[in-house]
Amino acid sequence: MCRTANGWDINGFDQLKDGRGNICPVTVxxxxxxxxxxxxxxxxxxxxxxxxxxxxxDVKINEAKDMLLERFEYICSQSPESAKFMWENNVMAGYIPEEGIRSALSHGTLAVG
Structure with missing residues (x-):
């Protein structure tokens, strides 16, 4: 649960928490x-x-933001086969096979803690 947001999902799930979580946290x-x-x-x-x-x-927070975005892009570029269990068993809500894993990851959070 550390650093997992309970906030509003801007990409369509409103307050739904199931299937959401930290995609890649960075610690300062x-x-x-x-x-x-x-x-x-x-x-x-x-x-x-x-x-x-x-x-x-301020410098370190901006570096953390850049790291988060870079890591998110890298994770989104991975094949669904790299985490086959997650995608086939709908562990990440919002996964649309035709759209790739970004469809589910866009509902998670990127966090600086």
Whole structure:
């Protein structure tokens, strides 16, 4: 359940939770970011550590978003045979064989935690 959204599915299932879940989570470890800023492993010109941390966090969140989208595209490019049990047994709601596995994956979540 970690990082699985209970929100609204914008791709057609409304509040339906069955068959949805995290497709590919990315973790941002905040204490590590803070230590990197504090020890100046990351070069920042700002005097205020809080502002430097927030700037660095912004960079890392954008990197996480890019990672999520890249991983999602890679997973969607896989053949249904790579997870045959899931698709044949309707583990992922919304799977339409003619449309490929993206038809089901579009109902899942991409999460930064």
């Amino acid at each position: 470890i905040m204490p590590t970011l803070a230590m990197e800023v504090k020890t100046r492993e990351v070069e920042w010109t700002k005097d205020n550590l809080v502002d430097s941390f927030m700037d660095y966090l």
